[in-house]
Amino acid sequence: MDIELVFKIAAIGIIVAVLNQLLIRSGREDQAMMTTLAGLVVVLSILVKQISTLFATIRSLFAL
Secondary structure: OOHHHHHHHHHHHHHHHHHHHHHHHOOOHHHHHHHHHHHHHHHHHHHHHHHHHHHHHHHHHOOO
């Protein structure tokens, strides 16, 4: 696991948090929720790719 992955997830979290606060303060709670969900989907897609790579490595390690 790269430290770059942690920085990417942290950057996405910070950007989503700032956008969420800006949208809530401007009275757009629905858009704030959609922004939060979009950030969650992006982070989960990054994690799914990494987990897939992990399983492929384990499969090749044990020759399954």
